[in-house]
Amino acid sequence: MKTINKNIYLRLLSRIFIKVNIMADKEKTIEALQAIVTGLSANSFQHRIQSKIFAGLGFQALGDKYTTHATEELDFVEQFMDRILDLGGDLKQEAQEAKPVFNDIVEFIEYDYNVSVEGIAFINELMESGIFDATTYDLMKVYLKDEEEDMYWSEQQLDLCKMIGKENYLTQLLINGPTAE
Numbered sequence: 001m002k003t004i005n006k007n008i009y010l011r012l013l014s015r016i017f018i019k020v021n022i023m024a025d026k027e028k029t030i031e032a033l034q035a036i037v038t039g040l041s042a043n044s045f046q047h048r049i050q051s052k053i054f055a056g057l058g059f060q061a062l063g064d065k066y067t068t069h070a071t072e073e074l075d076f077v078e079q080f081m082d083r084i085l086d087l088g089g090d091l092k093q094e095a096q097e098a099k100p101v102f103n104d105i106v107e108f109i110e111y112d113y114n115v116s117v118e119g120i121a122f123i124n125e126l127m128e129s130g131i132f133d134a135t136t137y138d139l140m141k142v143y144l145k146d147e148e149e150d151m152y153w154s155e156q157q158l159d160l161c162k163m164i165g166k167e168n169y170l171t172q173l174l175i176n177g178p179t180a181e
Contacts, residue, residue, distance in 0.1 A: 030089035044073035061177025116151035
């Protein structure tokens with residue numbers, strides 16, 4: 001009889017530990033999602049500002065590309081906020097870090113490329129940490145894929161600029177617009 005009671009006790013302790021561990025992961029997930037919401041909404045606004053600047057410089061197609069990109073980022077912000085609410089968390093409007101504004105297109109693409117590289121590393125770290133439930137993990141995979149595509153596009157643009165020179169690159173942007181992602 002003592003063995004059965006001990007086994008029941010161990011199973012009960014195991015369930016309690018799992019429940020506490022899941023709640024801790026849930027809290028960490030909400031915290032991580034909120035950090036992403038705050039950072040990504042700032043990035044989206046920066047892309048919106050840059051789209052206006054580029055269009056004002058005569059690079060309308062590039063401006064349109066960054067307007068679309070900003071909208072896509074806000075769509076992810078919405079999905080992450082919905083997930084926070086699904087997990088029982090509270091949404092916060094946190095202060096956003098000021099972002100630099102660029103009049104030089106190539107300097108901005110390089111800056112944006114570096115932001116993508118750092119962001120992808122951060123997302124990969126979070127995904128490898130094991131804090132996400134399956135639903136959040138799947139959402140992060142979709143977001144990561146989108147970020148990688150953005151990074152590869154920026155990398156392609158920088159490579160093209162190096163290959164043909166800045167003036168030729170800017171001329172190509174004026175004539176053809178940005179190449180597809």
